[in-house]
Amino acid sequence: MTSKQNAASLADQKIISLAFRNLCLARELVLPNAWDAASAICLARAGAPAIATTSAGIAWAAGVHDGGGLGPGDAIAALIKIVQATDLPVTADIENGYFLDEPGLIRIIQQVLDLGVVGINVEDSNRSQLMDADAQADRIAIIRQTADRYGVSLFINARVDTAFFGSSDPAERDADSIRRAEKYIDAGADGIFVPGVTDLPTISRLAGNLSVPLNIMTGPGCPSVRDLLAAGAGRITTGMAGALACYEVIEASARELLQEGTYDRLSPALDFSSFNAAMMGAKLTSR
Template structure:
């Protein structure tokens, strides 16, 4: 079985612009094992799916202690790098975030998504506040001596009003991405970004790997990869597809 450090180093190496790591997001140990058997190079949770599988809504409604138990079971179920969607770190204060991240990474997790939206609130954390939070995540990871991959997520596009100017959103996402990189992030995740031209522009502007989210359909993967992204996530789409298929099968018995 590979060591924690080996898995972390492998996970870093998978982030290649135009040849992205594909993360078919899972929600528990069983789904992790299934995706591993399918040929995945790494395993990633999606917070929406993990919460939904336990009967909770997204947005840190799933208690931290339960989230950590689920993460530990996933790590134990596969001999692959595991990255966890850790939402806002289950705290606003940087020190508390760092402590929660330490507990997560001690389970053998090699990376995490860490978002800048104000969980259970409105809007995004200010750049300065989020930089302090990302720095705390980086320090917690480095203190363990394992090169954990900090995927700093910005919800600039996801939380934007319908009438928002795409160019302004692009510029804010780039500014936040650069700030988070300086604070110690290893990647930038921009959910809600689907415009191909804007994806390419953001990939060109940022030195760190860009992560985008796409539908549960491999048809457009090659086109998205060619834009320069280093990571592609499916988010809640696999869970929604599975639940829809399960419901349809069950209907045949009632």
């Protein structure tokens, strides 16, 4: 790619990053999650305004476990394919940044930015334990500075993992969530993501104490999008739910085929011709 093409790509990325930021700041953003190019194309065909990735889905597609099983090389390789599949804004789940040291963190952020990504999720846990909040705030500041030097308005969605690894006392957990969120916002985070929280009163308490949009991860059995937004959620994602649903169909239909000799679980299915044509077209925007 020539320097002129690089300049043009960066200019486009800057415009897309601002458009994605506006989507987030509207506080009514609903994003299903993708884990490979095909799932990204499915979401674009369904009308998603942007593509958000799920690190769990990417890890499983690579044959490794979520929460530390995916290395930065495989994560970037998967992200390349997803970005190439659509012209929609892409926000990437980069777990805890894959590197705890500053040079490694800067390197992964630069790689993500080089792909044209305009948003990230970065979590504050490592090996199933919460990281020190001050240290995590320092890492978020490094990410902010790296993106600013790059010239892209990267939307940093800071994940707070207190629902998974925090206090068992609800009041203490909420207080820690807010304390961590405030530190991350002061460091440059643009949004706060608290996965594992789906009850409406807690969402209202958290959202009422935040100056930035609150991201909630939802799925089967959770309140509706309308109720979540009314409670104060500003961004709603499905995380690994879509990948788990797909893999359930694969496993259940294989069991049916092998044990019963029938194929009912494979219906309904996408039409081969239209879906294959979508793959040939690639770079799909939502419609």
